[in-house]
Amino acid sequence: MRDKRKKFIQLAEARVSRAMNDLRLIGNLSNRSAYTYADDDVRKIFRALQKELDSAKSKFGGESGSRETEFRLGD
Template sequence: MRDKRSKFVELAEARVNRAIKDIRLIGNLANRGAYAYEDDDMKKIFRALQKELDAAKARFSGDSGGKDNEFTLG
């Protein structure tokens, strides 16, 4: 049982830290001096992120979740 726990901690820390880093990089896209985007683009990005967070949370509650979809703005 301890091996499963230590593996969970190891993977969770690495994956959550990687996700936090990537979310910060997404935040960098808000720089209108470097990028052109519409408010609708921003809404789509955060809707997709929230959907995936909700699906991940549901899986911890025993729900198998939906199928994987790749994000696109188009």
């Protein structure tokens, strides 16, 4: 039982740290001097992220959520 806990902590710390870093990188896309984007693009990005976050969160509550495997802004 203790090994499962250690493994959970190890994986959770690594994965959450990686996700947090990736979110910071997404935030860097807000630099209008380097990138051109529309407000609709921003809404799509955060809607997709929120959907995945809600899905992951529901798994801890015993609910199953839908999962999309790919995110695309383009048509």
